Amino acid sequence: MSLRHAILVTLSDTEGTGYEITQRFTSGLGHFWQASHQQIYQELKRMAREKLVSARAVAQETRPTKKIHRITATGRKELKRWLSVPSKRQPTRNAFLIKLFAAHLIDRDHIITELEAQLAHHRDLLAHYGELEALHFPEPEKLPFKYRCMYLSLTRGIASESAGIQWCEDSLAVFRK
């Protein structure tokens, strides 16, 4: 049950509407924990019921009324508890690696095409992480602790994508020769 904790993280220093939280997922956290607005709205409702967040409605002239959610003391306590206990690793799922177990049944070109698509995707993501790095963390050594931690999650993304790129290139060499 990590979704609620991820939401608590997004609310830990700024309150926000379901919509805004969804955006925070899409831009930042979402690289490591995805959630759709449908999930987020449902979960926020439950969290409000359990007093982890408080919601207040704010009427607007032209836009529909929005609900601003703020983390409560209970929520903050639960967040800290969760931060302190090790979470188990999510096993990875990679359909393409399953395909490799039966790749001999089909034409090499299909494999090559898919590998190229994956390579492109890894490169796009890596480029994207590079931009985030340049934009938000130009001098990582000088960052205060808080941002230094956030930066580490970005370096993890960079490491994963780089490894992915290397592997795709090596594998393509096998299929192309």
Place this chain on the structure above:
Amino acid sequence: MSLRHAILVTLSDTEGTGYEITQRFTSGLGHFWQASHQQIYQELKRMAREKLVSARAVAQETRPTKKIHRITATGRKELKRWLSVPSKRQPTRNAFLIKLFAAHLIDRDHIITELEAQLAHHRDLLAHYGELEALHFPEPEKLPFKYRCMYLSLTRGIASESAGIQWCEDSLAVFRK
């Protein structure tokens, strides 16, 4: 809907019971696509209904009757179809990276402990992959195409775990200093 395709892969050259398929997942495929016996039994039932596999019951003296599943022509066709269309990448979920966004809220020791646990886990898996490599693929260059493909999935695992180890070590350095 990849579970059924993963099952088709496990049946593509050897028939098997639900129990055996579960074991194949646990030992091989399972590193990249996990499934419990509950899921597998349910899915096999559906697949038999849809004629992707055929099931025949085999009575045994001491053990309960077992059901041996074999891929059908329809199943083989579906497998090939699936192999030929690119599958979308499963976004990764990593709760620890979410924690890093709020790591400043708790004691460093908690982070260090969790990082060490992750490092140990990466190392175990890497060692395990190393054993599989030594056992099944001692001379990768000389492998026939079919096994060369399977070997690639193993190299992907090795690459991921190695990248994970490197990142854990680098990150630990940040928290320890």
Place this chain on the structure above:
DNA sequence: ACCCACATGTAATGTGTTACATGATTTT
């Protein structure tokens, strides 16, 4: 005229996990 951003939600379906249940045989 059409799409995007804002802002909320419900409902149905699909997928995965946990718990429960049975029962003989073999190994420690």
Place this chain on the structure above:
DNA sequence: AAAATCATGTAACACATTACATGTGGGT
């Protein structure tokens, strides 16, 4: 005596995806 292996399953619940639904205002 206890645990692991063989071999099957059901049921409840949790979590995720897809589709549907509404309505304004601003930009191309």
